[in-house]
Amino acid sequence: MAEEFVPQIDGKSFEDVAEDYLTDLIGRSLVMVAKKRSNGSVKVCHVHDLLLEYCKRKAEEENFFELIYKEDKHTLCDDLDDILESTYSLSPEELYTRHTQRRLCIYSQRESFLVKSRPSGPQLRSLLFFDINDKSLTKPYDISPICLALRGEVCLPYTLSRLRHLHVDARAVFGCDGWNLIQLENLQTISTPALIYNKDHAMDPNEVMRRLPNLRKLRCISVDSEDCCHFPSLECVSRLESLKILHYGQSFSSCKFNFPSNLKRLTLPKFQLPWTEISRIGSLPHLEVLKLLARAFEGVQWDMKDGEFLKLRFLKLDSLNIEQWNISSDCLPSLEHLVLQSCKKLKEFPSCLGDVSTLHSVELHWCSRSSVNSIISIQEDEGFKVHVYPREFDS
Known part of the structure; x- marks a missing residue:
């Protein structure tokens, strides 16, 4: 998008068009999926080594990308001082031609690089800066980057x-x-x-x-x-x-x-909300992914009301103190994946889960043995898969 490789298409954002291109590259095995999101979309991907080397070579040939990076910050400062000494002494015209890359990634101390060199130029469209230890970054950049x-x-x-x-x-x-x-x-x-x-x-x-x-x-x-x-x-x-x-x-x-x-995706950790407030979330008409983590809600009983979570496809409950979970017959009609982790006080799953025809899988991580037995008994009459971790709980 920063390089204008992605065209403007009526009715679609640049990000949506770019995702279509990515899907095409994956289909042609030029890009490999490393990790998917909970809704099935691509979260992390990588390319083959040969393609990576080709891209790096082309980027160098076309002044496309420059990386300035050292893991050892002491060595880094010395190297940067050498770079800056030669760069800072140039005339404005020479300095301008030196900064011709369109993408620049910097891992540095702000004082030792940004304040002196002031990376700028009309061709610079993407700038990544990682400050080693300075907690203020107030110098404006003379660019209009995309990222x-x-x-x-x-x-x-x-x-x-x-x-x-x-x-x-x-x-x-x-x-x-x-x-x-x-x-x-x-x-x-x-x-x-x-x-x-x-x-x-x-x-x-x-x-x-x-x-x-x-x-x-x-x-x-x-x-x-x-x-x-x-x-x-x-x-x-x-x-x-x-x-x-x-x-x-x-x-x-x-x-x-x-x-x-x-809203389509919502993740809430540590809010300690009472379960009586969950209906504010359940009434969201487009919500597909919900993750309640680390005491997002407090209380031992969750009662799902009629007509809630109608579009929800993925639900994750992690480190909650819930003991009883009640679901009405018309809740969660679109649920595909359910994940519970460290919800050790929950002893039994609601039997209505067996009526959710869209349910594909249930994952349990470090949950009580009684909850494992409960979901397995529901699964016996239905077609969804149950995955239990650690394995010794599945016996």
Whole structure:
């Protein structure tokens, strides 16, 4: 997409068209699938060694990609100093011709590279920067890339208005400065910033969401203020399809939360919500994948109500203290895969699971022996597969 290999097709986003191309390459055995998502789409892929070497050679010939990387950060700084000394002494014209690559990946200290070299140029479309140990990254880049990977404190300049994919790491936060001019209307995905509700340290997360009107995928960390809990306001990101939000702070038992109706994938860890609030999620009309992890909900009984989770295809429950699970006859009519992990207090599966004709498989990881016996007894009358881990539980 950054290289404009993917054409604009009416009714489809660049990302959807690119996925079609990837599927074609997989079908021709040029790309191999290494890992799939819970909904069956490709998550990780790789290419054969011969194809990789060919791509690297072509990238070098056409000034397509440059990687500056060293695992030993002490050696790295020495090497960078040598590079920068020769680069920084060039005239502006010579410096411009030196930075002709269209994709640049940097693993460095900010002071030893970015501040001195200021990587820029109209041909640079994709920039990946991995900071070794500095926690502030406030120098604006003179580029409008399609992809950007950052660590530390993030202050995006207005020149990044074309940005489509942003990844920040190490619990980076959005700084208060540098956002007064920017509206990222093209941004499609963002991961994994810390949304901190503290005016002295970071920008208001609700204001961040208002700057991202066309966001489709969000992975983030929600950090409470000292006095109360918060849930990001998501009304303005109505196109959001995938959400993974990790919570650090108080229980959400008294806190309002909401999700966009267009949501298809939802992952919630550590929210400690009461099961009475699950209907807010169950009523989402397009939800296909749900993962409730690490005390996402608190309580011993989950009662699924009529008409909930009508489109859900994949459900994962991990490290919950649920003891009793009740399902009405018309819940989960589209469920294909069910995964339970470390739900050791659950003794019995609801018998209504046997009435779900779409169910293909059930996985149990470190669950109670009685729950294993329960799902096996249901399976005997149905056609779905049961996988039990560790194996000695399946006896």
